[in-house]
Amino acid sequence: MLEFKNEIEEKVKELLDVDRPVSLETPSPERGDYALPCFDFASLLKKAPDVIAKELVQKIDLKRGDVEQSGPYINFSIDTSYLVENTLKSCLEGTFGRFPHKDESVIIEHTSANPNAPLHVGNARNPIIGDTLARIYRRLGFDVITEYYVDDMGRQVAILTWALDNIREDDLPEPDYNKPDHEMARYYQHASSMVEKDDEVLGAVQSLIQRMEEGDEEVIEAFIDYSKKVLEGHKDSLARLNIFQDSYKTESSLVLDGEVKKTVDELRESKVCGDEDGALYLPIGDDRIFLTRSDGTSLYPARDIAYHIWKSRRADRLIDVLGEDHKSHARIVKKALESLNISPLPSFIFYSFVSLEGEKMSTRSARSVWLDELMDNAEERAKEEILTRRDDLQPDQIEKSAREVGMGAVRFNIIRVQPEKHMDFRWEDALNFQGSSAPFVQYTHARACSILRKWGGDEEILKEQDGSLLDHESEIKLVKTIAKYPEVLLDSMENSAPHLMAKYAVTVASEFNLFYRDCPVLQGDEKTVSRLSLVKAYKEAISIILDTLGISAPEYM
RNA sequence: GGGCGUGUGGCCUAGUCUGGAUAAGGCGACAGCCUCCUAAGCUGUAAGUCGGGGGUUCAAAUCCCCUCACGCCCGCCA
Numbered sequence: 001m002l003e004f005k006n007e008i009e010e011k012v013k014e015l016l017d018v019d020r021p022v023s024l025e026t027p028s029p030e031r032g033d034y035a036l037p038c039f040d041f042a043s044l045l046k047k048a049p050d051v052i053a054k055e056l057v058q059k060i061d062l063k064r065g066d067v068e069q070s071g072p073y074i075n076f077s078i079d080t081s082y083l084v085e086n087t088l089k090s091c092l093e094g095t096f097g098r099f100p101h102k103d104e105s106v107i108i109e110h111t112s113a114n115p116n117a118p119l120h121v122g123n124a125r126n127p128i129i130g131d132t133l134a135r136i137y138r139r140l141g142f143d144v145i146t147e148y149y150v151d152d153m154g155r156q157v158a159i160l161t162w163a164l165d166n167i168r169e170d171d172l173p174e175p176d177y178n179k180p181d182h183e184m185a186r187y188y189q190h191a192s193s194m195v196e197k198d199d200e201v202l203g204a205v206q207s208l209i210q211r212m213e214e215g216d217e218e219v220i221e222a223f224i225d226y227s228k229k230v231l232e233g234h235k236d237s238l239a240r241l242n243i244f245q246d247s248y249k250t251e252s253s254l255v256l257d258g259e260v261k262k263t264v265d266e267l268r269e270s271k272v273c274g275d276e277d278g279a280l281y282l283p284i285g286d287d288r289i290f291l292t293r294s295d296g297t298s299l300y301p302a303r304d305i306a307y308h309i310w311k312s313r314r315a316d317r318l319i320d321v322l323g324e325d326h327k328s329h330a331r332i333v334k335k336a337l338e339s340l341n342i343s344p345l346p347s348f349i350f351y352s353f354v355s356l357e358g359e360k361m362s363t364r365s366a367r368s369v370w371l372d373e374l375m376d377n378a379e380e381r382a383k384e385e386i387l388t389r390r391d392d393l394q395p396d397q398i399e400k401s402a403r404e405v406g407m408g409a410v411r412f413n414i415i416r417v418q419p420e421k422h423m424d425f426r427w428e429d430a431l432n433f434q435g436s437s438a439p440f441v442q443y444t445h446a447r448a449c450s451i452l453r454k455w456g457g458d459e460e461i462l463k464e465q466d467g468s469l470l471d472h473e474s475e476i477k478l479v480k481t482i483a484k485y486p487e488v489l490l491d492s493m494e495n496s497a498p499h500l501m502a503k504y505a506v507t508v509a510s511e512f513n514l515f516y517r518d519c520p521v522l523q524g525d526e527k528t529v530s531r532l533s534l535v536k537a538y539k540e541a542i543s544i545i546l547d548t549l550g551i552s553a554p555e556y557m
Numbered sequence: 558g559g560g561c562g563u564g565u566g567g568c569c570u571a572g573u574c575u576g577g578a579u580a581a582g583g584c585g586a587c588a589g590c591c592u593c594c595u596a597a598g599c600u601g602u603a604a605g606u607c608g609g610g611g612g613u614u615c616a617a618a619u620c621c622c623c624u625c626a627c628g629c630c631c632g633c634c635a
Contacts, residue, residue: 023575037577039615049615073578114635154635209634279633286559293633300635324629327561352562352628360628385597405597417570420562422628428584429569433597435583436570443597451594495574503571506582513598522594535594557597 001483032075084467091537102141106317112149115227116156117185120368122354130321132498152227163191181233213297263306318346351419379406408438408551416502441509445553448539465533474518
């Protein structure tokens with residue numbers, strides 16, 4: 001399909017001899033697969049749009065498709081038997097949706113949550129966007145490293161450290177979960193409110209920060225140690241979402257190995273910075289961003305700049321997934337990197353915050369839904385659903401399927417929304433497994449598996465099918481939709497828009513459901529084998545599409 | 558106050574970058590479809606001034622200006 005599109009674009013460009021990019025649109029299906037409105041060329045060629053369309057249609061000759069004029073529009077339709085044969089082949093041979101390896105690497109930084117509390121559904125948006133994006137880049141042939149930047153030297157960790165050394169566990173509530181992040185969050189939350197009320201506690205926390213800055217080994221060790229424990233909790237939660245990071249970089253390592261100091265020195269010499277009482281700052285418009293305190297110790301922006309310099313040595317592209325609260329900060333970091341002639345510069349993908357049933361979510365006020373809690377509820381709900389409709393599955397099959405469906409539902413519910421849009425988390429929506437949801441898509445995979453299981457033949461013979469007997473509208477539409485995958489993949493990457501992949505998954509699944517309704521497979525007639533090959537092809541394709549979203553494809557549910 | 562972002566049927570969202578042929582899905586509501594490959598499915602109905610106002614254009618949800626609402630940021634915190 002992508003080939004066909006590219007061919008049209010090239011031919012049109014050549015025939016009209018124009019520089020401007022030819023942008024094709026997708027018309028309603030009965031008109032064709034792609035359409036070109038000719039209004040744009042009217043002023044250029046000094047002819048009426050429908051005349052241009054008419055002339056162009058006569059001249060254009062496509063290898064694998066038809067051209068038709070419709071007033072000022074030209075509609076292009078691909079040769080369906082060619083498309084069917086090729087799409088089936090690529091799915092069945094395992095080449096579907098696989099782009100050639102690019103000699104280009106990208107580091108996608110995501111999650112990078114403060115190591116003071118468990119992940120909640122608000123910051124869960126970050127890993128889900130980041131991991132999905134990573135999967136999209138991998139499919140497109142990039143070498144991808146996903147990285148978690150561990151902020152183990154910040155104020156939040158200082159508060160946590162003070163709390164662990166000064167608060168008795170007896171004074172704290174039971175943890176929500178027996179995981180290190182939940183256990184330690186109790187200390188943090190308790191201390192956090194003390195810091196606000198009690199100046200003595202505030203002073204103690206500040207002195208911890210001071211000692212850490214001065215290189216006090218005992219304090220630094222405590223910071224690193226405690227944040228590591230919280231991080232272990234984050235890793236466990238992420239693993240349940242099928243998210244595994246390739247690399248973890250701690251802020252402390254950048255400070256301890258002198259990387260930060262080196263960067264600060266370079267910035268000081270670069271003349272782009274100002275100096276006030278020994279504190280180094282970067283002028284941005286009328287504002288200034290401080291990089292160091294007047295005692296010379298580094299501030300977060302300086303460390304972040306150092307981190308990005310370190311990253312830039314390791315890849316051709318850098319992408320950071322960040323909450324919208326980091327927007328202005330990130331742009332400043334980028335500006336600083338630019339002035340130091342660092343390449344590649346990072347590009348950012350910002351996501352908006354998640355509110356909870358209409359109200360603001362916050363870890364400190366405990367107005368949040370833990371990711372672990374959401375996962376548990378989703379799995380529990382999935383299990384209930386399975387139990388109401390299946391009585392033929394073994395307990396371990398039920399557990400496995402419930403995990404797959406629950407995890408998918410959570411990921412999908414979050415990735416389906418464009419990152420920059422606000423999200424309001426509602427239990428009702430998150431646990432709704434109908435319509436536009438992961439279970440809807442997964443269900444079609446289970447159905448396809450079920451058909452193949454019931455048939456019971458050797459699936460190898462399906463690979464020989466060319467699909468020439470597939471001519472029903474629902475069959476053709478399903479194949480066409482499957483064949484759109486590479487376009488969606490490219491679109492998602494180019495626009496940093498992973499939600500498009502979620503949208504697409506639902507579209508393909510809907511087409512499968514229509515095929516399922518209109519075209520009975522196991523009728524034992526002459527179409528059975530052709531249709532089985534389409535079912536098998538769909539099963540392979542939807543597995544890959546779900547995998548792009550990090551969602552697994554259950555064999556039964 | 559300044560900067561950035563968002564505003565599409567009762568609710569959630571796609572489409573906005575790159576303006577085009579009747580504004581697309583889902584949830585909820587209502588009415589139907591399991592003697593037939595899993596009904597987590599399918600079909601139909603009701604429901605829309607694309608926040609509001611101006612402008613550009615043959616053509617605006619989409620581009621420009623103004624305005625309103627909401628979110629985020631504006632620390633020698635991170």
